[in-house]
Amino acid sequence: MHKYRWGVNPYDIEKWINDMALQGWHLQKFTWARFTFERGEKGSYIYRHDEIERLATPYEDDYLEFLQAAGIELVDRSGNIVFFRKSASEGPFELYTDKKTKISNLSKKMTLLLSLLLLNLVFGITGLSGDFSGPATDWLGLTVNIANVLIVLLLIIPFFRLIRLRKQLKRDLDVFTD
Structure with missing residues (x-):
């Protein structure tokens, strides 16, 4: 299913994506206004966003490997906005950005x-x-x-x-x- 939503506040988008996950729609891909969801188990994932520099930085691969080792899956990336998810059964998670x-x-x-x-x-x-x-x-x-x-x-x-x-x-x- 494709949904279109335009927003400049990534925190609002993150909340909306988590609300969709609670209804059983899980994010697969996204661009600046188009979001592709797949039907799945209600509330099985928690989604978080992060903003990574556009040009590859030396720490980016290490950061992504660290998150993967913690059981956090990279969903998709569009520009410098990246969405991650983790199984809700493992409890809530936060991506720390000061x-x-x-x-x-x-x-x-x-x-x-x-x-x-x-x-x-x-x-x-x-x-x-x-x-x-x-x-x-x-x-x-x-x-x-x-x-x-x-x-x-x-x-x-x-x-x-x-x-x-x-x-x-x-x-x-x-x-x-x-």
């Missing part, structure tokens, strides 16, 4: 999202300001410019959710443990 790294990863996502927001906003507003100046209306141009503004309106909500999540992580940051 809060500073999580904050840094969220900041990168926010920068990309802000760039997309501003780019679409500039194109949309400049295009709309010029559409009504001529004797005839360019309907295709008007449609594209309205779509740019709508994209801004759609992206602003996830952007502010990332800001709130980053603020929460910064507030919880403990110098002695992270």
